[in-house]
Amino acid sequence: MLLRIDPASSVPLFEQLAASVRAEASRGNLREGDRLPAAREVAVSLDINVHTALRAYQLLRDEGLVDLRRGRGAVVTDRVAHYSELGEAIPRLVASAKEVGVGVQTLTAMIRQEYGS
Amino acid sequence: MNHALYTARILSVALIAPLILTGIALVWSFSLAAQLPARVVVHWDLAGHPNGYGSPFEFPIGIASVCLPLIAIFGGTVILISHRGPLTPLAKLLAVTSIWVTLIVSTIFLGSLLDAHAGEDIGPVFGLALGLATVVAAAAWFVLPKGVRGVGGKERPAVTPVALAPGERASWIRTASLSTGLIWFIILICVAIGVVTVVSTILTNGQFWWISFIPVVVLLIALSNFAWTVRVDARGLTIRSVLGIPVVHVPLDQVISADVIDVQAISQYGGWGIRIALNGRLGVIVRSGEALEVHRSKGLDVVVTVDDASTAAALLNGLAHTATAPAAGA
Structure with missing residues (x-):
């Protein structure tokens, strides 16, 4: 699993890390039952605090992408299938937005609006 | 012929x-x-x-x-x-x-x-x-007929290095383990050797009691070769047994390039686990098929059979490139 973070970004590290896992899910690189690498391993590898890695995993648990179980670590749930479906829809959405010159902020605002209604 | x-x-x-x-x-x-x-x-x-x-x-x-x-x-x-x-x-x-x-x-x-x-x-x-x-x-x-080195697998496309922004950190982690069937087969063999040695020890009135340690040692070596965590990051390539040892490490500054290759576990490496092939490569082999191959400036080249090896190779090449090239525009 490829994880990327940029400490210079204004987005908190744990959110970047969670986004990285999500991206792997939407690219179809994760399957139900796959185990994410241990938080300690991720922390050492990316040179971040282990609590940051754990917080990212908790965020993913809260949205239902993984189960956190003592001794088993973070296990990908069946919801991963929806992520890969969205992973196909989103590039199409972004492509049509770009085509008509709609920027990322406008598109996010439109998505937020849709959720709000 | x-x-x-x-x-x-x-x-x-x-x-x-x-x-x-x-x-x-x-x-x-x-x-x-x-x-x-x-x-x-x-x-x-x-x-x-x-x-x-x-x-x-x-x-x-x-x-x-x-x-x-x-x-x-x-x-x-x-x-x-x-x-x-x-x-x-x-x-x-x-x-x-x-x-x-x-x-x-x-x-x-x-x-x-x-x-x-x-x-x-x-x-x-x-x-x-x-x-x-x-x-x-x-x-x-x-x-015997002349031997052929490097059994040709199908051609793999060249790996495009992962482009990293200055200061960006990246890590690729994956587990590589033997198939469950093979693990049970090996455990079964160890148990069989265990029974034979215990019976022999009893039959010889304990004269050769030390042979009872043979299955224990064999089992420990086998256990340490069952599953590996493969990690690519700013430190380079690290392949560690899930038991903690042994560890195969290639520091990033020794990485010349990384590729994806096809390997044959038995005909090229003679089996599974940590082993050295006749072509002088250190292999961590859990199956045949897709493998990450790392050419290094010092020591033996390393080959590890792991899924998604192309991402690992792309990241390792990207990291090695970032480490050797001075920051762009600087």
């Missing part, structure tokens, strides 16, 4: 010659045993003094029960490899080993019988067996 002749050369060294040699040894040892009294020396201690007595027919039975399974294992593997693809140097080595062990085992058993005939000690037989077997095995090497 004529295909029939090619197959015949492999078959004759790996199976036919060892079987004929075993046959000769069997006939000879039977005829010798028939001339001996019903009770002779059948076992000697390490100093060469007799310490076991039995029927002379234990010798031919010994030849058959040791040689035939070994020929089946070595010769069978060679036939399997050469059936699937070109003959690798490792397959050639296994083929001549088939002859080598047959000769050693037969000569030792026959020599012991001849000694029992003359009533002398067994010492020189070992040296004779080793010398004879090595000379014949070396000759057999040249009977």
Whole structure:
């Protein structure tokens, strides 16, 4: 699993890390039952605090992408299938937005609006 | 080359010659045993003094029960490899080993019988067996067709390095483990050896109690080779057994480039676990197929069979590039 973070970004590290896992899910690189690498391993590898890695995993648990179980670590749930479906829809959405010159902020605002209604 | 002749050369060294040699040894040892009294020396201690007595027919039975399974294992593997693809140097080595062990085992058993005939000690037989077997095995090497190195898998597309922004950190982590079936098979073998050693220890009144440690050691080595965590990050490539040791590490500054290749576990590496191939690569092998290959400036190149190896190679190349090239625009 490829994880990327940029400490210079204004987005908190744990959110970047969670986004990285999500991206792997939407690219179809994760399957139900796959185990994410241990938080300690991720922390050492990316040179971040282990609590940051754990917080990212908790965020993913809260949205239902993984189960956190003592001794088993973070296990990908069946919801991963929806992520890969969205992973196909989103590039199409972004492509049509770009085509008509709609920027990322406008598109996010439109998505937020849709959720709000 | 004529295909029939090619197959015949492999078959004759790996199976036919060892079987004929075993046959000769069997006939000879039977005829010798028939001339001996019903009770002779059948076992000697390490100093060469007799310490076991039995029927002379234990010798031919010994030849058959040791040689035939070994020929089946070595010769069978060679036939399997050469059936699937070109003959690798490792397959050639296994083929001549088939002859080598047959000769050693037969000569030792026959020599012991001849000694029992003359009533002398067994010492020189070992040296004779080793010398004879090595000379014949070396000759057999040249009977075999020329070996082909680097069994060609399908061409893999070149890896595009992952482009990293300045200051960006990236990590790729994946577990590589043996198939469950293979793990249980190995555990079963260890348990079987365990039972044999415990029974032998009891039967010999604890005289050779230390052999009970053999299955424990074998099992520990096997366990440490079952599953590995493969990690690519700013430190380079780290392959660690899930037990903690052993660890194979290639620091990033030693990485020249990373590729994806296809490997054959048995014909190129002779099996699974940590091993060195005849082409001088250090392999961490859990299966055949997709593998990450890392060329390094120091020490042996490293090959590890892991899924999604192309991402690992892309990241390793990207990291190595970022580390060696000065920051863009600076």
